[in-house]
Amino acid sequence: MRVSEKLQKNLESSETSKPTFSFEFFVPKTTQGVQNLYDRMDRMYQTRPQFIDITWNAGGKLSQLSTDLVSTSQSVLGLETCMHLTCTNMPVQLIDDALARAYESGCQNILALRGDPPVTTGEWKQCEGGFAYAKDLVCYIRQKYGDHFDIGVAGYPEGHPEEEATPQLIQYLKEKVDAGANFIITQMFYDADIFIEWCRQVRQAGIDVPIIPGIMPITTYAAFMRRADWCKIKIPDEFMTKLDAVKDDDQAVREVGTGLIAGMCQKLLKSGYVTHLHMYTMNLEKASMMILDKLGLLTEEDDIFRDEVVPMPWRKSLHPQRRNESVRPIFWQKRPYSxxxxxxxxxxxxxxxxxxxxxxxxxxxxxxxxxxxxxxxxxxxxxxxxxxxxxxxxxxxxxxxxxxxxxxxxxxxxxxxxxxxxxxxxxxxxxxxxxxxxxxxxxxxxxxxxxxxxxxxxxxxxxxxxxxxxxxxxxxxxxxxxxxxxxxxxxxxxxxxxxxxxxxxxxxxxxxxxxxxxxxxxxxxxxxxxxxxxxxxxxxxxxxxxxxxxxxxxxxxxxxxxxxxxxxxxxxxxxxxxxxxxxxxxxxxxxxxxxxxxx
Structure with missing residues (x-):
């Protein structure tokens, strides 16, 4: 199911429906890392996320792993999956291959990004036969696949590394939505007030698709500072005061950070702009689970979700050729992958x-x-x-x-x-x-x-x-x-x-x-x-x-x-x-x- 449809379905299910959430995972660099990620994704499936997304690594073996992860999470794990797709080092032929594999696996959601500059050069350049902007990629996907894919795009509440937070940046966002984007996932942030004001400006600009805040858990003090500096985002005084006091104790940092992020999320959810949280897991499990638990989102679900989650006594595949699968031999009850x-x-x-x-x-x-x-x-x-x-x-x-x-x-x-x-x-x-x-x-x-x-x-x-x-x-x-x-x-x-x-x-x-x-x-x-x-x-x-x-x-x-x-x-x-x-x-x-x- 498309992400925007899942979010709308949750809104319509009950006047008191709970906020929903999703997880982002990146492609591991080793075979064992991939296997361990499947196990982690399988465990996190039990929390009933609305979807997961898989980051894109342009070119080479990791690109293949991106599409493999998407296929496995859809077909084997039964997780609604959104595939990142970037313009970085991606001529049209590679984009076509990636979209075809996503389509064949039953994936209906793409996060279309321009992408970061290659690590080797540090400078972003349009590749020969590729696209210069995310809006061009959105247009191309719509041209090739019509409405099959829900397309997400990135939003930057505090500006882009190459562009400060200006009305022009919101206009670029509107161009992506006008080109066919269905939802927005934002870059990480820690200042809820800045995010809420940005949402007001986005709505004022006539952008009415769902806004999904990207939530980065705080795991260690060093990682917290490094990510904030890399993304050039503001750290509220309250965050610095509380985290500075425990910065040498990783466990205390995670516990204090959980409280701070949960408080931020509560403020977002009360703003009226947000009904869904997107957790940047960094392929870790505990920190995201602690935040969701503190928000009360890991309690037993109401029956309105149960039919969607337990249609069969075994994990149901979301692959288009397997959606009507109705029988399995019991011998593979604990071997769903094989x-x-x-x-x-x-x-x-x-x-x-x-x-x-x-x-x-x-x-x-x-x-x-x-x-x-x-x-x-x-x-x-x-x-x-x-x-x-x-x-x-x-x-x-x-x-x-x-x-x-x-x-x-x-x-x-x-x-x-x-x-x-x-x-x-x-x-x-x-x-x-x-x-x-x-x-x-x-x-x-x-x-x-x-x-x-x-x-x-x-x-x-x-x-x-x-x-x-x-x-x-x-x-x-x-x-x-x-x-x-x-x-x-x-x-x-x-x-x-x-x-x-x-x-x-x-x-x-x-x-x-x-x-x-x-x-x-x-x-x-x-x-x-x-x-x-x-x-x-x-x-x-x-x-x-x-x-x-x-x-x-x-x-x-x-x-x-x-x-x-x-x-x-x-x-x-x-x-x-x-x-x-x-x-x-x-x-x-x-x-x-x-x-x-x-x-």
Missing amino acids: YVARTSQWSADEFPNGRFGDSSSPAFGDLDLLGSSLIRQSPQRALELWSAPTKLSDITNLVIDYLQGKTKCLPWCDVALNHEVDSIMPQLLDLNSHEILTLNSQPRVNGLPSGDKVIGWGPNNGYVFQKEYLEFLLPKSKLPQFMDLIGHDASLTYFSVDASDQLHSNHPDDTAANAVTWGIFPGREVLQPTIVEKVSFLAWKEEFFHILEEWKLILGEQGHRDSVTLLDTIINDYTLVNVVDNDFVTDGNRIHDHLKCLY
């Missing part, structure tokens, strides 16, 4: 049942999903997170730490655990303490309201259901006993497969999909967004054992031979199993009861 990458080339029109990509399609993606690595951590970071296990109990203890929130990811789990599994937590801990390594699970749910804060999803006034599901690793030596136990319980169905493709199952029709999550809503057909099916499970098996092989390689390169031996044992002597309890009505935990007999 699932979306794996299925990114599937064609939606081949599948009349409406779900994006049937896993039985010959187009089903191979394992080269996210570049060279399926473990989304550097070797050094992997060792820091998971150490070098030498016995199975070391790995099950890692899983126990994950279940208890002590670690946020595992080699096969990209995302942190949510509270959905709290009701079966004692059983999960018991299984792992007896070296049955659990990989994925969900509890039984029999008709909870769709508005439930933990389990709920989909439209209001509906009811959601789940079959209990468990996925785990089992020694091959115990598989016959397991199959015998399950065979005496008609409510349980399972698949088991090992690294050599030995498959066992008791499904009456193992070509059919077994819905393990569904919802009933007023005036709608039954939605079945999460399933178990054989072909998807076999594809997930390939990915899972590939992850173990990659982990083994990382540990081997660092000289951990005992760890390599352990992972070899798991790959060769264990089988991957999933079990569904199809009785979602009767109380009890039959899966756990049966598995206890294997101890």
Whole structure:
């Protein structure tokens, strides 16, 4: 959705609607930095920003990363994304390429900027075949794409490095808006009175698009002074007095700075010119979160936002070809990156049942999903997170730490655990303490309201259901006993497969999909967004054992031979199993009861 439409929707949603906010991120310089930024963006998604924006680095590898970040944040993370685009070192061909990639990813928002001078020269010059001014870029985007993109432009309440704050500078802003801009994001500032007076002048000049103030958190005293000097902005006396007193204590600076910025934001919001705050995060998390928390914007949202945020029990993609995606195999519940990458080339029109990509399609993606690595951590970071296990109990203890929130990811789990599994937590801990390594699970749910804060999803006034599901690793030596136990319980169905493709199952029709999550809503057909099916499970098996092989390689390169031996044992002597309890009505935990007999 376009930024201006989202802001208008929030204004119209309620007479007492809360102010909204967004985050800006810049392109990291390293591969691991990019990965860590995805994790940070994923966490900050939980605060429900209206959008994020990604800065532009003109030319070379970082330009490619800018468009990659936009595509991933739209398609995988489900974050409405605005892409910066500058004129610096950008001939029309490069601008066309960037706009095409943004369009294909579903991005509908561009922040059109002239851009800063190149660091190497310090002087801004129009490149051959490029544009001299942001208004020219705005005109070009409108000419090429009509109204597809919402276009934002920059505003300078205290002047531009090359132009003082004059009526002429506001006239330049009006020319950008007249050329087709839909909203304004301002440069950072610390003096609320200067900003409010500038807004008055902007409105007086006939500019009526939304004005979004750019908010720069205060993290350290040195960074605060450096940024203010670089942007040539006024620092109010109150800021200097309070920050000077604690300038040698970084923690105190951040706490005092949070109070000062929050007070500034409150004044802006009361001015009548502002309903939305844009946080310049500098790719940091804590400072922005502290400000928003102090403003009371991180409390539980009203139901008016819930439909937009939880349409499905998994993260919904904003890619145009995936917006109608309605079903996913449960095996990728905690691997959203690889699932979306794996299925990114599937064609939606081949599948009349409406779900994006049937896993039985010959187009089903191979394992080269996210570049060279399926473990989304550097070797050094992997060792820091998971150490070098030498016995199975070391790995099950890692899983126990994950279940208890002590670690946020595992080699096969990209995302942190949510509270959905709290009701079966004692059983999960018991299984792992007896070296049955659990990989994925969900509890039984029999008709909870769709508005439930933990389990709920989909439209209001509906009811959601789940079959209990468990996925785990089992020694091959115990598989016959397991199959015998399950065979005496008609409510349980399972698949088991090992690294050599030995498959066992008791499904009456193992070509059919077994819905393990569904919802009933007023005036709608039954939605079945999460399933178990054989072909998807076999594809997930390939990915899972590939992850173990990659982990083994990382540990081997660092000289951990005992760890390599352990992972070899798991790959060769264990089988991957999933079990569904199809009785979602009767109380009890039959899966756990049966598995206890294997101890």
